[in-house]
Amino acid sequence: xxxxxxxxxxxxxxxxxxxxxxxxxxxxxxxxxxxxxxxxxxxxxxxxxxxxxxxxxxxxxxxxxxxxxxxxxxxxxxxxxxxxxxxxxxxxxxxxxxxxxxxxxxxxxxxxxxxxxxxxxxxxxxxxxxxxxxxxxxxxxxxxxxxxxxxxxxxxxxxxxxxxxxxxxxxxxxxxxxxxxxxxxxxxxxxxxxxxxxxxxxxxxxxxxxxxxxxxxxxxxxxxxxxxxxxxxxxxxxxxxxxxxxxxxxxxxxxxxxxxxxxxxxxxxxxxxxxxxxxxxxxxxxxxxxxxxxxxxxxxxxxxxxxxxxxxxxxxxxxxxxxxxxxxxxxxxxxxxxxxxxxxxxx
Numbered sequence: 001x002x003x004x005x006x007x008x009x010x011x012x013x014x015x016x017x018x019x020x021x022x023x024x025x026x027x028x029x030x031x032x033x034x035x036x037x038x039x040x041x042x043x044x045x046x047x048x049x050x051x052x053x054x055x056x057x058x059x060x061x062x063x064x065x066x067x068x069x070x071x072x073x074x075x076x077x078x079x080x081x082x083x084x085x086x087x088x089x090x091x092x093x094x095x096x097x098x099x100x101x102x103x104x105x106x107x108x109x110x111x112x113x114x115x116x117x118x119x120x121x122x123x124x125x126x127x128x129x130x131x132x133x134x135x136x137x138x139x140x141x142x143x144x145x146x147x148x149x150x151x152x153x154x155x156x157x158x159x160x161x162x163x164x165x166x167x168x169x170x171x172x173x174x175x176x177x178x179x180x181x182x183x184x185x186x187x188x189x190x191x192x193x194x195x196x197x198x199x200x201x202x203x204x205x206x207x208x209x210x211x212x213x214x215x216x217x218x219x220x221x222x223x224x225x226x227x228x229x230x231x232x233x234x235x236x237x238x239x240x241x242x243x244x245x246x247x248x249x250x251x252x253x254x255x256x257x258x259x260x261x262x263x264x265x266x267x268x269x270x271x272x273x274x275x276x277x278x279x280x281x282x283x284x285x286x287x288x289x290x291x292x293x294x295x296x297x298x299x300x301x302x303x304x305x306x307x308x309x310x311x312x313x314x315x316x317x318x319x320x321x322x323x324x325x326x327x328x329x330x331x332x333x334x335x336x337x338x339x340x341x342x343x344x345x346x347x
Contacts, residue, residue, distance in 0.1 A: 012066060013069060033120055034178055050173055050248070069139070070140075096134065117180075120179060188240060229294055250318055266325070274314040274318065286298045
């Protein structure tokens with residue numbers, strides 16, 4: 001009776017199976033390091049889902065992974081040749097060396113100073129730059145002995161690239177769940193904050209409703225008892241939280257349901273646009289609620305429910321886009337030609 005390791009190596013030959021286990025160890029270390037921020041920064045609370053989604057994607061693609069590994073080992077399998085092969089190997093070795101340096105810097109930083117944003121970013125970037133080249137360099141070699149020469153193909157038609165491309169999401173999604181450098185995050189949050197305040201002010205001013213903007217504070221008409229009614233667009237309302245969460249959701253959906261690289265990029269871009277748009281709607285809704293019921297009415301449940309609605313609406317919008325991205329248009333002439341080429345069935 002075969003052991004679990006024997007079954008694993010039978011499906012994915014050595015040394016690729018060993019490289020995959022090393023990659024899993026790297027991802028485990030990255031998850032442990034990032035878990036500090038998932039617990040302390042609400043903007044990255046979705047990170048707890050990342051390990052589960054990585055495992056799901058690998059399980060979902062396992063048949064494709066084993067088939068791609070078998071194609072790599074097949075005699076005469078496609079390999080990049082000439083200058084393309086030189087560029088591919090130069091990039092792989094360069095990325096591996098850079099990744100090793102970044103990972104070591106981040107690991108030493110983590111050991112000396114504890115959890116820190118620069119250390120986490122270096123560990124995450126380093127592991128991503130290490131794992132993919134590690135898998136590439138350990139892809140199965142073609143079986144020798146029949147004298148069949150490997151077919152020279154382009155870089156993206158290389159059987160090794162086809163196998164490694166199945167691990168792009170598991171290796172790179174950690175960049176989404178890792179906190180950005182504080183300077184970048186603060187500038188991006190401030191930029192979004194200003195845009196949300198300006199757009200909300202413009203909408204109410206366009207409708208002829210009395211409103212005044214003072215920085216990131218919107219001054220509304222006084223309440224019925226004469227108390228001032230002001231809505232402060234806080235940093236949490238900038239949309240940075242929904243942007244990162246929706247970016248992760250779009251990356252996962254694109255990885256699982258789409259097969260073309262341009263479709264994946266387009267869906268991720270749409271996720272970011274949806275996040276910004278729905279957060280603007282959230283700002284308008286909360287301001288309108290405060291306009292009618294006072295600024296105290298938007299605290300607590302209303303504020304939190306509107307925030308969760310942003311993510312929910314974005315995911316629904318992306319799910320509605322998936323059938324459009326997978327839509328195949330067949331013209332009548334092509335269908336008739338295909339039908340003409342099909343031999344009639346014997347009666």
